[in-house]
Amino acid sequence: MGQSSSNQVKITPQDRSILDLKLQRDKLKQYQKRIEGVLAREREIAKEQLALGNKDRALIALRQRKYQETLLSQTDSQLETLQKLVSSIEFSLVEKDVLFGLKQGSAVLKEINKEMDLNMVEQLMSDTAEGIAYQEEVSALLSSKISAADEEDVLAELASLQAEQVQSKLPSVPVVPLPERQPAVEEPAQEEQEPEPERQAERRQAILA
Incomplete structure (x- = not known):
């Protein structure tokens, strides 16, 4: 029992005030509907009395209708005031929550x-700055202990390592075997022929000898 009552929503005085205003608004709307019904009825009565020749009763019905129209106008004003008041209270509650x-x-x-x-934040920043300064100091100290030639060797080794890393990232190129060369066919050597006039001169010299 106690647990169920504790889970119920608590109704504040502001909630009760809004509820009362809305109830009054609903009552006014119901009252307006009744007045509208009376207006329609009084008009019908006035028509009936005129048809019967009772002009005085027709005038009474129309006067009653006019009075009801005045009441309807007043309820419209009251209803508008209530609606504005409800909206203002609800908006104020929203502002309160905000x-x-x-x-x-x-x-x-x-x-x-x-x-x-x-x-603590300042200490962390200080420790970080000190760590960076110490690292820079160590780097400067190591640089001062190395000669110029050693420094060049270090830079050359660094460049070599960088080149190896770049080479390892490049895609491997497939090796395509080249076609075998066919041995060239040697053409038979042609014997050189001596010109005909020289041969004839040699024969003449052999005969004369």
Whole structure:
């Protein structure tokens, strides 16, 4: 029993005020419908009395109709006032919730800022700066201990390592075997023929000898 009652939604005084205003608004709307019904009925009565020749009763019905129209106009004004009041209260409640949310957020932000100790942040920044300075100092010290020739060797080795890394990232090119060369066919050597006039001169010299 106690658990079920604790789970019920709590109704605030503001909620009760809005509910009362809405009930009054609904009653006014019902009253307007009754007046509209009376207006239609009084007009019919006036027609009937005129048809019967009762002019005085027709005038009474029309006067009653005019009075009901005045009441209807007043209820319209009251209904508009109630609607504006309900809207204003509901909007104020929304603003209240927004302000409460902003207040809660501000409190949470303050708690977070408290947890973030500024001294600790400054110490971390200082330690980081000291670590960077120490690294730079070590690098400068190592550089001063190495000769110019050694420095060139170090740079050359670095360039070689970089080239190996670039080479390892390049795609391998497939090796395509070249076609075998066919041995050339040697043509038979042609004997050189001596010119005919020289042969005839040699024969003459042999005969004369």
